[in-house]
Amino acid sequence: MIDNIPLNSFLVISTLMFFIGIYGFLTRRNLITMLMSIELILNSVNINFVVFNKFLYPNLLHGHFFSLIVIAVAASEAAVAIAIIINIYRNFKSIDVENLDQMKL
Amino acid sequence: MNSYAYTLLIPLIPFFVFLFVGMAEDKLKGKLGGLIGTVGLGIATFLSYYTAFKYFITDHVHGTAYTSVKAFEITWLHLTEKLTINLGILIDPISVMMLIVVSTVSFMVHIYSLGYMEGERGFARFYSFLSLFSFSMLGLVLATNLFQMYIFWELVGVSSFLLIGYYYEKPSAFSAAKKAFIVTRFADLGFLIGILILSFTTGTFDFQTLVDPNGPAISSAGGAAFMGLSLLTWALILIFVGGAGKSAMFPLHIWLPDAMEGPTPVSALIHAATMVVAGVYLVARLFPVYALGGPVALEVVAWVGAFTSLFAAVIALTQTDIKRVLAFSTMSQIGYMMLSLGVSGYGGEEGLGFMASNFHLFTHAMFKALLFLGAGAVIHAVHSNDMSEMGGLRKYLPITHMTFLIACLTIAGIPPFSGFFSKDEILVAAFHSNKILFGIEYLVAGLTAFYMFRLYYSIFWGHDRHYHHTPHEAPLVMTIPLMILAFGSIFSGLLPFHHLVTSDGLGFDSHIDWMIAAPSILIGVVGIAVATLMYKTENSRPAAVAKTFSHLYRWSYRKFYIDEVYLFVTKKIIFNYISRPVAWFDRHIVDGTMNGIANLVVFCSFNIKGLQSGRVQQYGFVFVSGVVALVLIFVYLL
């Protein structure tokens, strides 16, 4: 199915996705969109794991399982992060990251 | 341990009373604090009398010398194998005598204050300070070594400071407290240096070793010399400087008149009877060293004492504040004691001056405390210290009047009151030693009689002034101490001091030398007569005299401008030429360096604190660009 598509194409996609995620993390002011950017980053990593597994070690499934685990971690991370965001929203009536600079004190 | 071990309780009881009353001050309602203090001191007084009885009568084998006994001693600081600082209790004739003086006067003052201080704010505080003072003074008296004495010496200074500043809301009171503390502290610097030199030359602090005529102290007299005097002499002179500071000898006397800002019972206890004679006690304590090791130092003592007694007597002639008159009279009398020590020799009849000095210390404590407490009763009645606001009080204050008269006669040296005997001994000692000193003292005796009776007539005779309310006699709790002290003033002269307190512990026979006693009575009577002439009824004679000697009068009234000289020296010279440059150096160079470092840190922090913004995205940006930069550097550039 993928015989004529080089490994590097996948890697370019995942790299771009990764840095787009980082860009989103650095520029979005809303905590939820920052969370979504993190999901993008995790997803690009997943693609990398899977692609390396498929191209370099097709006789094993390690990358595949790592992706599964990352998905599970992402799910739990999203749950906890959203709980925190809702808590912040309750306390500050805002989820703008600019307002959350009290950690420095 | 020996049969005197219980004497440890004498200073410790007041100490625990001080701790208890001081800490429970707020809880003690009404006079409870005062009663606790009085009872505590009463026990200490009883123990003191018991000790005196035991030491002088029951334990003494007739015909032998009184020996000094170490009742108790522990090592407090272990400096080297040979040099340790001990704390203990030394019982010998002068310490026992001082025990009697201190505890008696202190006990009287405790009782008296129950009436005098009634209703004052901080009544319990007053008693806790009084107990602290009693503890310190008793500890000083019983010290076994110079260093312990120094410790208690400073404690006495502190409690004096606290008590002078008792009315600390009053600016004059706290500045007087500071003045007293600073001046005596300054003198104590000399004391400390003297102690160090003395212990350096002799290798010991212990009194028993120091005063041993064959001990290391006296044998070191011929040792290293400095500016023509031996090191030992210098040490003794420096120690005397400390004593002079506490005993208000010229020129370190300036704190004593101002110390009268304290409550009158405090003046009676500290600034008349006990603390100010600490200097005399110090010289007496080290007397054998002075007499045998440093005769030059002893001569200094004599001349300083003589000058102070004359100087203070002249000032006392013109003062109008009754407590200040008494303060200057105290200085004058302490000058007597110093002089008497100064002219004394060591041993037997030669030691007459030593005996006379302690004798006078004893009688003086009685009559001067009586005078102060009487003055307190007068102030209590008319609410003023100023003589011009008093007059005709003998009708209203009969008991005070009688006791005050007794005290005045005593201090004027009229027989058969005690002052006559002790003063006579001093005059005899001076006469046999130095005729000039004798002349000064003879003159001072006349002046004393004059100014005391000037005081007496101004208060109790003349016509009534406009009093706020009719003056009334003080309550019994105040008059009873007056009567007890009057009793002491009359009869303490009959004590056989020449058998009890002598320079070498051996008694000697003494008799009244009428060749000297008769003129001294005479000049006392003359002084009284002149005072009677001028002040018994109000007339223009005092003013006329003051006008005739107007310069002398003004100088005396302004206390010979000594305070002004001090102010000039400290403010104009020391402040401007020493303190100010030092302060400038400290403020600009020392502080400047430190501030510069601090400011640099603040400056740097202020400029880089933006990095610590608390904003997640900024941190993320720095992190990402940092990673990129690192990868660039380590993967591609290196």
Place this chain on the structure above:
Amino acid sequence: MTLNDIMFYLFAGSILTFSVLTVTSRRILRSAVYLLFVLVSTAGIYFMLNYNFLAAVQLTVYAGGIIVLIIFSILLTSHVSEKAVVAPVRQQIFSALATAAGAALTILTFLQYAFTPSASPAVEANVHNVGLALVSYGRDGFALPFEVISILLLAAMVGAIVLAKKEKHLATAGNQPKINPDNSSKS
């Protein structure tokens, strides 16, 4: 160009387009939907790689679970028509520069590296194999990670509930006084 190629470029193009849209759209709800498209496209790539189980998990957990969670939280915390506040232009430019540099660097790096694709026979990642591997504990078994991840999920669940639970004192303390930021410069 085969159909495979076309499909790959389609997926790749949609991943990149919707990624960019996700992080730039000013409507948060739309961002979430764009993220959903990205995740679905990723699942498509997994299908292309013949990892059907993984693709299914990607669709159910990511697209089904997480996106729904995110949409709920968006609805809880902001109004649908609300537009997101945009970061300052300076911040956008610098972030773009840093990320572009990072991307360029990464791509350059792996393009220079010669990967050697393996020719060994592929193991089929069907449900049978995956299930067996998940519960076996020897070599190539993933029983331990599987257990660890289940504990993690449990902990996350408990934690999320505890965090999001409305506490009594928090419910009333809606307007907590902010600490004055000027304090930091003075202290």
